[in-house]
Amino acid sequence: SSAGTPLSAASPEAARLESLRRHQGELEARLEDAVENRLAAVEKAIRSFGLDPARLAGRERGQGGPFIPVSSAIADQPELRDIAVLLTRLNVMESALAAIPSGKPTAAPMTTSSYGYRRDPFHGGLAFHGGIDFRGAHGQPILAAAPGKVTFVGVKQGYGKVVEIDHGKGLTTLYAHLSGFNAKPGQKVARGTQIARMGSTGRSTGTHLHFEVHVNGAAVNPRPFLEARRDVLEVQQTAKRRVADSGNRG
CATH class of the missing domain: 2.70.70.10 (Glucose Permease (Domain IIA))
Incomplete structure (x- = not known):
């Protein structure tokens, strides 16, 4: 067939392309789920300190989020665009979580003189x-x-x-x-x-x-x-590592 002729739906090439598309879709869905789960854990950890995740991340409620530029390579692919936006939001939230003071300021015990x-x-x-x-x-x-x-x-x-x-x-x-x-x-x-x-x-x-x-x-x-509970500190520790890695790459 000539170069401009579309692939027959029954051809091996078409079947392989369809399989690749399906596989890519499954990978995108799994990645999106993983990012959403991590984001939920980070926001839950922030709330456990009595803080509002959106405010701590510098986004006042009702004003919308920051403008997030998306590369032209994924601008026309809604699934990838959604993941890119989620990842940016996760980076902002992890940076906020990493800033929260959770270390003890001294080895001495707290007294009954409380807040x-x-x-x-x-x-x-x-x-x-x-x-x-x-x-x-x-x-x-x-x-x-x-x-x-x-x-x-x-x-x-x-x-x-x-x-x-x-x-x-x-x-x-x-x-x-x-x-x-x-x-x-x-x-x-x-x-x-x-x-x-x-x-x-x-x-x-x-x-x-x-x-x-x-x-x-x-x-x-x-x-x-x-x-702070141990599970919260573990989520925070992961956030600190990711923020540090991101800074080193930058």
């Missing part, structure tokens, strides 16, 4: 306590709860000596009543990096760490971040 309203130890009146306290030994290492950039090292009224870290996505952590510093402003730190030493500076009744988590500038209860 919320309590009796002020100085004047006895009801006062809001915006973090969680850890009692320990003077000079005990204070650790970064997540990777980030040190934005403040110094003294704040009431808090004494303080270190603050920006983890991105509107998430910051504050470490107060310190005796000394190991970090400098502008320094990039990994989770678990020693940033300071425990003390009793500022408005303090004894040696301890006062630890706060802020979301978009507002203090939130740190307990969900400190008591």
